Amino acid sequence: MILRNTIAGQVLLLLLYARHTFFSSAKTVASEQLSMALPEPRAYLPDAQNLDFVYHDHEELTRFLRATSARYPNLTALYSIGKSIQGRDLWVMVVSSSPYEHMVGKPDVKYVGNIHGNEPVGREMLLHLIQYFVSSYNTDQYVKWLLDNTRIHILPTMNPDGYAVSKEGTCDGGQGRYNARGFDLNRNFPDYFKQNNKRGQPETDAVKDWISKIQFVLSGSLHGGALVASYPYDNTPNSMFQTYSAAPSLTPDDDVFKHLSLVYARNHAKMSRGVACKSATPAFENGITNGAAWYPLTGGMQDYNYVWYGCMEITLEISCCKFPPAYELKKYWEDNQLSLIKFLAEAHRGVQGFVFDPAGMPIERASIKIKGRDVGFQTTKYGEFWRILLPGYYKAEVFAEGYAPREVEFVIVEQHPTLLNVTLQASKRVEGVGAGGPSYYRPMQAPQHYRPGGPPPYAAAASTENGIFSTISNGLNSLYSNIFG
Ligand SMILES: *[C@@H]1O[C@H](CO)[C@@H](O)[C@H](O)[C@H]1NC(C)=O
């Protein structure tokens, strides 16, 4: 695959991306090993010949990615999810022992860097992470385990146009934050709580399209300007006082989000100390915060990932200075190396499995909801699902059109993921038996999954005291589940 460095090669890679996403290319792999017994990942030995600790402009970044994919054809695949307004490719590098094909039963995860063009530390960290992975695969057991069991998709820059007009050494301010049309890409996604009237930008559309095609289990978005791991929700139903209130806006998976944020913060050299960047900025206990408790925002990427696709994304603010001088980059790498790796390994915590029909065929788009956690998720075309959960006892509701819904109980332990296969029986209708008759099948109410355009999650709950609003939002709920369910 020396073709990678040519135009024809890029076209071929785009076709491979398309094949991955549309035509069910996948391979089945041996069942998962465990990470618990592995030694900690070893330190990275930077190799300035391949990648120096300096900022790389778009051409240099492209050259590095192409050269790496040519050098490590068995571990990497390079594709573009689209172009920025000024025509720069939004490159994604997959790093995995199966770079070209999804491994059935194993999770896909991602990192997104530089959504704000003037916050480029993450962009450079992700290039070094790629270099670290490919150079450590054969010598580091932990990295080998991670790449053998996970497909890691890395988008080093979501906003290359903004980066192009940013200035090294500028710690604050907005120049380069926005895309070339002046839009803040982390305010440009559809929102769970409020209508977002911002016109969708090409960079945002590319990411939306990407995450609709690949089911990502876990994700991190890298920012600068603070030192904290921030988790959903970023927005809040209390929008009227949005500017003044900073109350937490918690998801039903708050325990998991806190845990994921702590994994990042505690493996970081400093983050969990929770020291304020400046005297005028907040100190975050343990280096984590709920997004809305810090400051609420509409149209953020992490809420979108979670609510629309069940992907657990958190926002990683990794440098007090947005665009620190290049000589500090090595230090940033040392601070973040372990966090970046350990966070991704969390995709292997919780429950995973398949939903089958009675003939043993996978059911695609079966809806799953963990009881008490009202944000649902769906199976892939191979019938796979994943959910990150902490140790405990859980019930899952599994529902698919044309099948009898099922409730399944399971236990999560610390040491390894719980494997859970669910077979759904076709729903039966007995002719000639009146409603209410004993053998007449009545589907239990389908779990309420939020769908884009649906009512906000707390609309119904908040209005239970109010008869009229309650009726309206229940009506909307059933309308949406009829249309989309
Ligand atoms: C890639 O994998 C193939 C098949 O396993 C092997 O023969 C080849 O040597 C590998 N190439 C590299 C560059 O590691």
Ligand SMILES: *[C@@H]1O[C@H](CO)[C@@H](O)[C@H](O)[C@H]1NC(C)=O
């Ligand atoms: C679940 O189904 C998968 C795919 O067919 C299979 O590989 C796996 O062994 C099954 N696991 C259990 C626990 O039955």
